[in-house]
Amino acid sequence: MREEILKSSHFKELVKSKNTISLILTLLELILYFGFILLIAYNKDFLGQKIYGPVTVGIPVGIGVIILSWVLTGIYVLWSNRVYDEKVLKIREKLGGE
Amino acid sequence: MTETVLGHPTLTGIVFFLLFVAATLYITYWAAKRTRTTAEFYAAGRSITGLQNGLALAGDYMSAASFLGIAGLVSLKGYDGLIYAVGFLVGWPIVTFLIAEPLRNLGKYTFADVVAYRLKQRPIRTAAATGALITVLLYLIAQMVGAGSLIKLMFGLPYEIAIIVVxxxxxxxxxxxxMLATTWVQIIKAILLLGGATLLVLLILYQFGFNYVELFSNVTEKYGDKFVQPGGLIKNPLDALSLGLALMFGTAGLPHILMRFYTVPDAKEARKSVFYATGFIGYFYILTFTIGFGAAALVGHEIITKIDKGGNMAAPLLAEALGGEIFLGFLAAVAFATILAVVAGLTLAGASAVSHDIYVGVIKRGKADEKLEVKAAKIATLCLGLLAIILGIVFKGQNVAFMVGLAFAIAASANFPALFMSIFWKKFTTQGAVWSIYSGLALSVALIIISPTVWVDILKYEKAIFPLKNPAIVSFLGSFIVGIVVSFLTTEKEAEEKFEDEKIRSYIGIGAE
Structure with a gap:
């Protein structure tokens, strides 16, 4: 059974799709956070600009990093629940419903 | 507001605290009857749902230090406090994308299980347990010392008594x-903390007609426009990058967090639980940010710093100003509950590294029956708990703030790289893992000693030898490089062959426990 799984194109495709999604989302998170840090380090003036009354650009940006991080985990979980789990189920069924 | 009852035991504070203690001890009594096997002791019998574990993860992570500390930082430094709050959240997506599911599928009780999956058990478990234990101990000392001081500030209880009670x-x-009792303590604490913080934020916003702009106007009138702009926290970009790496990858290497993924029945629940946890923690930091601004507006810097220079009492003072003695008592009891829950999670993670990895994995070479392992785990819990009390008292009055930063640096540099490479890299070898763990550990500790954090702030030398406050940028990358180079220099046929089996189990969960 082990050989069967390893040889099956379904399994290879499963591993590849999951690694791709994980990699893309990890990169997005790294860009999001370190982009924020670098913006603070190199362009404080931009973040310090007022956009609405006393509210500066930095406030929605900082809160936005928190919310977007959560949204990214949501995208991952949604993809896994809808797509990944289906694929796993198919591979398991092919093997005689283990 | 001129008078505060902060620093004196109040009736409501004591009543809320006793209620919490009674409820949690009852849960412990209930859980004790369901805690006999190793799977029950370490992993709550894998009976926790995704939502419950999400709350428990949040409970493990949201410490009193981060609640009171970040609220205080925001109240005094304004926008700069938000930068910290963001840093503490961004590790969670990394846990979701890379770690949670493989960890759940491959391991049993500790993260060392995963690293040792296809490598040589004894050297790996020794190294991984060392990394885990040092992370836990540093975090535990920082929490205990913080607990003693905070409880003294809030209830006026003597430091040593507070430490012993905790x-x-x-x-x-x-x-x-x-784990069953610990999990429910975390869940109750998380609900109380999120509920208490939400209520406090509603009371703040009520003062400003539920309009954030009014709140920001108030603080900028008082403290100037600088208060809502990034200030002096990030001067050196490299320093910021290094701290960022420690916070981000350290979260994904904290033993007490990783251990929680074994309490759910499968990888799907594990993945759901991190999604919930990230939401709760993100929401919590947004609340904390608002509380900081609320305290700056409604309590004011003068009173906040009079009570505690670091601003740690900003949130309790605000609670008293808006909700009187009753709300202060409630919030103080919540802070106490928060401390208790975090240290309990840490103790369990530390004890499992000792009993599951060192005693059973190394000394007994993996051969020990259930009863013996549970007994070993209980002895380890007792020893570690007593050690935490002693260290908490020994470190009284010491500057332990660096210990949390160091714990995160070690988690990011010793624990995370080995865990990550063992899951994803076929050619990773035992030697590579062992060297990666020890070099990450040694680099973190050595560099933090000669960094401004210890060399200047504690040892009082004029100029630090290593320029950055947090060593992670060197130790994290160094640990990866060492692990890769050593793995290339050594080959381990057996480990390479087993990688395919690991892949099947990691990706589709066949054979997972």
């Missing part, structure tokens, strides 16, 4: 109730 309760939860 220590005894945490030992009771873990020793008798294992």
């Amino acid at each position: 220590g005894c309760l945490m030992i009771a939860y873990v020793l008798f109730g294992g």
